[in-house]
Amino acid sequence: MAEPNYQMQYYMYLLKKHFRKILLGLFVLILLLTSIKTVGPEEEGVVIHLGQYSRTVQPGLNFILPFGIEEMRKIPVERQLKQEFGFRTVEAGTSSQYSKENFGDESLMLTGDLNLANVEWVVQYRIVNSYDYLFKVRDAEKALRDMSEAAVRKVVGDRTVNEVLTVGRQEVASSVEVLLQRMCDEYENGIRIDQVVLQDVNPPEPVKPSFNAVNQAQQERETLINQAESEYNRIIPRARGEADETIQLAEAYSLKRVNVATGEAARFNSLFEEYVKAPEVTKKRIYLETMERLMPKVGNKIIVDERGNNVLPLLNLDQSKSDKK
Incomplete structure (x- = not known):
């Protein structure tokens, strides 16, 4: 004959005795779990009442209607x-x-x-x-x-x-x-x-080697273009400077020749005007000025008369120069 399970009978007795209290505790627990909601500092709570929007609550402890009458969805409005x-x-x-x-x-x-x-x-x-x-x-x-x-x-x-x-x-x-x-x-x-x-x-992976080859060719092309531009920037300005210098020298030489020619023409015109006024005097003066300019360049000077009968050393200019020294 099996012995009665007194422990099980005791538990059943306690359950029957405190059933209402246990049921009430479960009810309160479900009530608290479904009505108290916590909204985080980066969130915003949207309360939905029977499927329709009711209100928006801010971070903190909030209360809604329990047992699914209201539900809350937390939206992270302050988070990226x-x-x-x-x-x-x-x-x-x-x-x-x-x-x-x-x-x-x-x-x-x-x-x-x-x-x-x-x-x-x-x-x-x-x-x-x-x-x-x-x-x-x-x-x-x-x-x-x-x-x-x-x-x-x-x-x-x-x-x-x-x-x-x-x-x-x-x-x-x-x-x-x-x-x-x-x-x-x-x-x-x-x-x-x-x-x-x-x-x-x-x-895409199947065509990546071809793309890499094209990119490498483009990079080499850019490198060659940059090198050519660098060489161009190095040579062309120098050539332009030399060309400008040559042009300026030519312009200066041209201006000098024009000024000299203009001065000689003015000098000739002034001499011609004097010659017209007094031809003999002008000839004499030109002759004397020319001799004055040429005589110092000649070594020994001997002056003779027109007929050449007598030879008369008139002046020994070199000797006079040495005497002065």
Whole structure:
């Protein structure tokens, strides 16, 4: 014959005796859990009453109607959020780790010159209106992803692959930011775009070696152009300076010759005027001036008369010069 389980019977007795108290405690616990809500310092609480918007509460301890009559959704309005495209952050930290597998559909897109580019980007945004974020657009996060992808594809599709890969990256990011903000304002989703960052832009893996070869050729071309311009800037100014110097010397020589010729012509004209006035006197004066200029250059001087009968050393100018010394 089995012995009665006195311990189990005792527990059943206690349960029957305190059933109302236990039930009341459970009721109070559920009441507190469903009516007391804590909103964080970076959040905003949106209270929904029977499926409709009721009010917005601020950070701190707040009370709502219990048992599902009201529910609260916490919106991080003071926090910067982000969406990643073409990759996902696996582990954030000092050395963050990323995964790019199975995200090619997001990042692979067609450029304006009918080439393919693998574009990875990040959209940083804030929720500035929690009511619009929850009620104006269904699933605002997914809608923002769709709008971001559409904006990037549109901007990239208006540019060549070289612009997207090299010099036009910042312009692409700025254009996407402006276009995406305009779309958010149009849809009234309560989101403000802080920044769009192109994380990485590369050609697709199958054609990457060809793109690298083209880029290397372009870089070599730019290097040769820079070297040629440097050589041009070194030689051409010097040649221009030498040409200017030659021109200035020629102009100076021309001016000198013209001035000399003008002076000689003026001198001849003045002599001619004097000659017209007194031909014999002028001839005599010219003869004497010429002799005065030539005689010092002659060595020994001998003066004879017209008939040549007598030879008379009149002056020994060299001897007179030596005597003076």
